[in-house]
Amino acid sequence: MDHNDNHPSQSRVELHERDYHKKRRLLAWVLSITALLITAIGVYSAYIYFRTKNAVDDAYDSSNRVQVKNGEFDGKKKFAVLLMGTDTGALNREEKNGNTDTIIIAVVNPQKKRYTLMSVPRDTMAEMVGADEFQVKKINAAYPIGGAAMSMASVSKLVNVPIKYYALVNMKGIMRLIRYVGGINIRPTLSFEYGGYIFKKNQLTHMGGGGALAYARMRYDDPAGDYGRQKRQRQVITTIIKKAVSLNTLTKLDSVLESISGSVKTNLPFDALRQIVFNYQDATKNVKNDYLHGHNATINGASYQVQSTRELQRVSDYLRAELGLPLTTVNNNETYQNKRNKIAGFDFKNPDSQDYQIYDDYQNQNSRGEGDY
Numbered sequence: 001m002d003h004n005d006n007h008p009s010q011s012r013v014e015l016h017e018r019d020y021h022k023k024r025r026l027l028a029w030v031l032s033i034t035a036l037l038i039t040a041i042g043v044y045s046a047y048i049y050f051r052t053k054n055a056v057d058d059a060y061d062s063s064n065r066v067q068v069k070n071g072e073f074d075g076k077k078k079f080a081v082l083l084m085g086t087d088t089g090a091l092n093r094e095e096k097n098g099n100t101d102t103i104i105i106a107v108v109n110p111q112k113k114r115y116t117l118m119s120v121p122r123d124t125m126a127e128m129v130g131a132d133e134f135q136v137k138k139i140n141a142a143y144p145i146g147g148a149a150m151s152m153a154s155v156s157k158l159v160n161v162p163i164k165y166y167a168l169v170n171m172k173g174i175m176r177l178i179r180y181v182g183g184i185n186i187r188p189t190l191s192f193e194y195g196g197y198i199f200k201k202n203q204l205t206h207m208g209g210g211g212a213l214a215y216a217r218m219r220y221d222d223p224a225g226d227y228g229r230q231k232r233q234r235q236v237i238t239t240i241i242k243k244a245v246s247l248n249t250l251t252k253l254d255s256v257l258e259s260i261s262g263s264v265k266t267n268l269p270f271d272a273l274r275q276i277v278f279n280y281q282d283a284t285k286n287v288k289n290d291y292l293h294g295h296n297a298t299i300n301g302a303s304y305q306v307q308s309t310r311e312l313q314r315v316s317d318y319l320r321a322e323l324g325l326p327l328t329t330v331n332n333n334e335t336y337q338n339k340r341n342k343i344a345g346f347d348f349k350n351p352d353s354q355d356y357q358i359y360d361d362y363q364n365q366n367s368r369g370e371g372d373y
Contacts, residue, residue, distance in 0.1 A: 059265055059266055060266065060268075060270070061267045062267075064147075064148050064149055064166070068271070068272050073275035075279030075282075076111075078107065079108055080319070081163075081165045082105060082152050083105075083106050083166075083167055083169075084100040084103055084104075084143065084169070085102030085168075099140035100122070101122050102122075103139060103140065103155065104120070104234070105159070105319065106118075108276075108283050110279075113286055115286075116287070116322055117237065117238065117290070118290050118315060118318075119234060119292070120155060120159075120291070121139075121226055121227070121230065121305045122138065123140070123294075124158070124304070124307060125299065125304045125305065125337075126155075126158050127157065127332070128142055128146065129153035129154045129156075129157045130150045130153050131146065134360060136333065138302075142155075148168060151166065152164065157332050158312070158332065158334060159316045159330070160331075160332065161316060161319045161320055161323065161325075162323075167264065167265070167268065168264065168266065169263060169264050171213055174209070174213060174216075174263075177240065178240065182243070184212060185205065186204075186236065186239055188200060188202070188215065188232075194218040196214075197214040215232055215236065216229070216233045216235075226305075241287075292305075292311060293311050294311070295351075296353035297354055297355070298355050306337075306341075306356055309334075309338045312330045312332075312334060312335065313330050336359075337359060340357070340359045
C-alpha cells in the first residue's frame, strides 16, 4: 500500500508547504537576479554617463561660454550652430593649425522636422568682426585670427543671423567618427581619384574614414570648384548624422565620444548636447542643403568670392524664417562695399573674375545703397 494513503491529510499539507517554499525560493531568486541586473545596468549607465560627460567636458570651450536658458533645447525651440572643420593632421597633412575650410550654418527647425545646412564658401569676402582695426579677409581666416568668437561674429554679421553656438571638428576627428559608426555609404556626385581612392559617379560606395575624407577634400578636379566640394562635404555630414542617429548602443556612443574628444571643440555644454540628442531626433529626418552663391573677384591680387547684396538678403531671409525671426534688411560691410564697387563698375551679372576694391571708410558710413549690387 502507498505510504501516502496511510496519512493522506499530512501528505497534502507537507506537499503544499514544500511547493510553497519552492515558489518562494524561486521568486526570491528571480527578484535577486532582477535586482542584480537593474543594479548592474544602473551602475554601467552611470559609468557610461560620466565617461561620456568627461569626453564632452574635454571638448567644452569655456572661454566662449554662453548661458543656456531653461528649456532652450526642449525639442520645440529652433536654434542655430556654426559648424567648422579644420583640415589638418589627417591624410598626409601635418599642419597643426589651419583655416576653417569648412564653414556651415546649421539651423534646426523641429516644427518642420528638418535641419538646414547652409555652406559659406571659404573664400567669401567678409569683415573680421572683433578685430582691433578694420580688416576684410576671406571668411576662413576669422578662426586663426580671432578664434571661434570672431568666426561666429563674422558669419553672423555677414548674413544678419544671430549665432552663439559653434562646433569645431578636426578632419582627423571626422575620420575616427566615420570609422566608429562602421563607415558610410554614399553615391559620389562625380567620378574622380584622390589620395589613392577611386570614386565612380552614382555608384553606391562604402567609405571608411580615409575614403570619406578624400571624397570630401578634393577640390581642383571638380568642375564646380569649391562649390562642388561644399556639396560633397554636406553629403558626408548628412550621411554621418543619419548613421549616428540610428545607433542606440551605449558602448558605441561612449567609444565615439571618447575617440573624437581630442578633435572637437564646442561651447555647447554637456546638458545642452544631451537634450539635443534626446529631444531633436525627429528634426534629423529631413535636411535642406544650400549655400551662398558668390562671384569670382580679385582683391589685392588674391582670388575671392564676393556675395551680391541680393544673395546675402536671400540667405538671411531664409535662415531668419527658419529661426522664427522677423525679416530685416542686411546692412553691413559687404553691402556697403558692393554699393561702392557697383559705382566703380563691378557687375555681378558678369561671370568672369573682376577686380574688387575694399574701401576703408565702411565704419563711418550710415547707410547702404538700394537695388541689386
